[in-house]
């Protein structure tokens with residue numbers, strides 16, 4: 141800030157004034173009342189839980205900002221290599237409880253506020269989720285931020301501050317209904333609006349080619365649309381450290397120059413339209429999980445956010461005064477899927493067109509900076525922007541993509557002379573009418589490292605999706621980083637009683653920073669007293685969920701039954717349909733039983749939750765089917781003691797925090813080879829739930845850690861799936877008639893080879909096994925404890941350390957005490 145430099149005396153006074161005060165209960169109360177009366181203009185006679193939540197939130201925010209300031213100032217003085225995590229989604233959920241726990245001040249706050257007549261547990265419930273993501277991909281980004289802060293890495297998250305997050309779901313007559321999620325109605329204490337940090341972003345227009353001073357061509361982009369990106373900072377506190385890092389989310393605003401031009405020309409409506417068009421860029425999160433929709437506004441969102449982000453990163457780099465060749469020593473950029481991939485092209489453009497580097501010099505820098513995480517192999521989820529759309533919005537970027545492709549294919553041609561089919565297959569441009577850009581190929585060609593998110597997935601990425609690129613670039617470019625989840629939110633915060641039991645048993649809280657320490661619980665797995673405490677906590681979590689279900693589904697579920705949960709986005713590949721068929725089958729079996737046999741059944745509550753993309757017809761019909769089945773099953777008075785079925789509306793982070801600690805078993809039953817990793821599977825086991833799952837994604841690695849006796853895996857392996865699909869498609873599959881029970885039985889046995897199309901049968905078998913196991917309470921408790929104690933590997937701290945060491949090459953930088 142060149143305008144103002146404090147004199148030494150002023151700097152000293154400043155330091156004295158900003159020195160943190162001791163956080164006594166009295167000081168907390170002062171701050172609380174101060175915010176209630178000044179920030180909110182309330183009085184003691186005009187308070188309610190929501191106002192009390194806001195007052196607490198603003199005072200916790202002050203604590204965050206202090207830590208955040210000192211972390212950022214320290215990073216600025218050291219100027220280390222930083223990682224920038226670029227993601228179109230950050231599924232953060234609530235912040236207050238998390239901030240209180242990570243800062244280690246929850247009890248003090250709760251006591252202080254109690255004496256002012258408020259209950260912290262109630263206040264925490266007042267907060268609306270920051271739901272700026274669809275599912276696993278967005279939640280992973282949020283877990284990674286928690287780990288980056290906790291492990292003291294110099295890191296920034298960058299994304300979009302959507303005005304509307306993922307829609308709210310209600311169930312009307314059994315159907316999903318969507319409602320807008322305007323989460324900012326009452327302001328947001330967890331962000332700092334930075335009206336001083338803005339960057340211009342441009343779209344459209346043409347590119348003019350002219351002769352440059354040194355003889356080569358220079359390209360000038362003359363855009364037709366200009367908007368402004370405004371920064372909003374979300375401080376992310378680490379657990380048990382002073383490090384507080386930043387997620388910077390951009391919001392779009394109209395650019396004044398343009399507005400005035402049309403306004404003065406008397407084109408009032410045109411100028412208003414330009415204003416609203418500009419603001420619309422960051423209005424809505426696209427509600428598709430694992431599905432690509434080629435919408436122009438989505439591409440605008442992508443470019444808008446990477447354009448602002450790169451200007452911010454470059455501004456920070458330029459403060460070092462070092463030459464461009466040093467850029468990769470200060471900057472690592474991680475692309476969370478291909479969604480920010482246009483940022484690669486943007487950096488190449490800036491270096492050439494604005495900074496005057498030549499192509500090769502720019503390319504050397506770009507390819508040292510970027511790395512890319514692939515999150516799916518499903519073809520319908522892979523981004524392919526059409527060339528006409530890219531040309532229209534980003535004409536200069538389109539030229540650069542063609543150049544990247546040209547140089548790439550030229551070198552492929554040198555390696556494999558005359559193999560035109562190979563060039564066609566590997567080209568970044570897919571031929572067709574119109575042509576399109578394969579964003580994943582663009583990312584693979586430009587990034588130094590490409591990773592999948594679980595062992596099996598990374599294997600498929602290398603052997604199927606990008607096999608020819610592995611051959612061409614070498615296997616060294618490709619790697620695996622298995623996903624993880626933060627134990628702070630997903631155990632300590634969501635399941636405080638279990639966290640306290642673990643801390644008491646291990647005589648330290650250190651396991652929350654090194655999850656592998658959970659293994660020490662294994663020695664207590666058969667201890668009846670420990671088992672009793674462990675299962676008592678599960679029972680109380682189940683009661684809590686039962687209350688939620690009573691309030692939201694109007695069904696009184698039996699808390700002693702097995703709680704059998706499938707909560708995730710509704711998708712064909714995740715096979716909620718197979719699960720509901722299995723439930724209906726179970727219901728029909730119950731109908732046939734005599735009272736005597738019925739009385740011996742293990743009671744079960746089947747719990748579904750999850751959103752469908754608004755335009756995904758089949759997924760919506762699955763929701764309707766579940767609700768219709770629930771209406772039949774729950775009202776059968778003879779069997780409802782043994783089987784109940786609920787669909788809990790509006791699955792989100794906060795609801796997950798209630799459901800996950802309450803499950804006995806959870807289902808992760810995707811067709812083998814389709815679920816890249818899954819992350820809720822890790823959360824369920826961490827909370828003492830067991831998995832019923834297929835041999836897919838991270839289930840496999842979870843099973844390796846727990847041992848096969850503490851996980852219920854079933855079904856065929858990935859390589860068999862294609863084979864079986866083929867047989868089904870071409871009519872050699874076998875149709876089943878109920879009269880053919882013995883035939884089915886032999887198919888089930890595997891007499892005729894692996895029974896993949898009969899996976900529903902194997903699913904049913906597995907459920908019978910679960911019933912049998914659940915009846916032996918001690919054995920079940922032991923499995924639950926041993927499984928949870930094996931989850932050390934699945935902390936997002938381990939994932940982040942893997943990325944830092946093998947991909948980003950950055951080190952922790954703990955702030956001085």
Ligand code: B1H
Nearest residue numbers: 276277428429430515516815816817818819
């Ligand atoms: C995952 C997505 C995804 N994979 C496109 N891919 C999207 C793709 O808005 N879009 O266009 C949004 C999301 N999400 C998930 O990532 C995987 O399905 C999970 O298996 C995985 O655990 C998670 C995190 O890696």
